[in-house]
């Protein structure tokens with residue numbers, strides 16, 4: 252129905268923004284000589300996701316593979332930016348501080364899980380919806396394999412009974 256496709260569209264926009272914002276994260280880390288991987292931050296992202304899942308009526312454990320996939324893709328995207336020296340003129344360079352970027356990531360993750368919960372009220376994602384999401388969701392430096400992994404783990408998410 253209409254509301255399902257609105258959710259799906261929002262989902263793809265939020266996913267796309269989360270992947271695209273990795274350019275800003277990578278630029279910040281390059282400037283201040285910080286490592287891409289920050290395990291303390293990843294722990295916070297995971298625990299915030301479990302809390303949001305609980306509030307949104309999702310099975311908290313079922314969101315973990317999806318959140319891990321998001322972070323693995325996020326790190327891979329950053330490594331590629333660092334490796335190519337930000338050569339692609341795909342987005343304007345921003346000079347946001349990491350705290351501000353991470354606040355936006357927190358919001359995106361919350362909205363993602365709320366949209367997924369909303370969408371799952373009317374049943375599981377169909378194969379054609381998955382294909383639609385794969386086609387719509389795009390970011391520089393995101394590989395097809397990473398996108399597949401994101402969508403596969405998204406389909407693993409379950410509503411709480």
Ligand SMILES: C=C(O[C@@H]1C=C(C(=O)O)C=C[C@H]1O)C(=O)O
Nearest residue numbers: 276287288289292293321322325
């Ligand atoms: C995005 C960041 O880089 C990495 C990816 C993360 C993510 O996708 O949420 C979290 C921590 C880092 O390992 C970050 O440091 O905030």
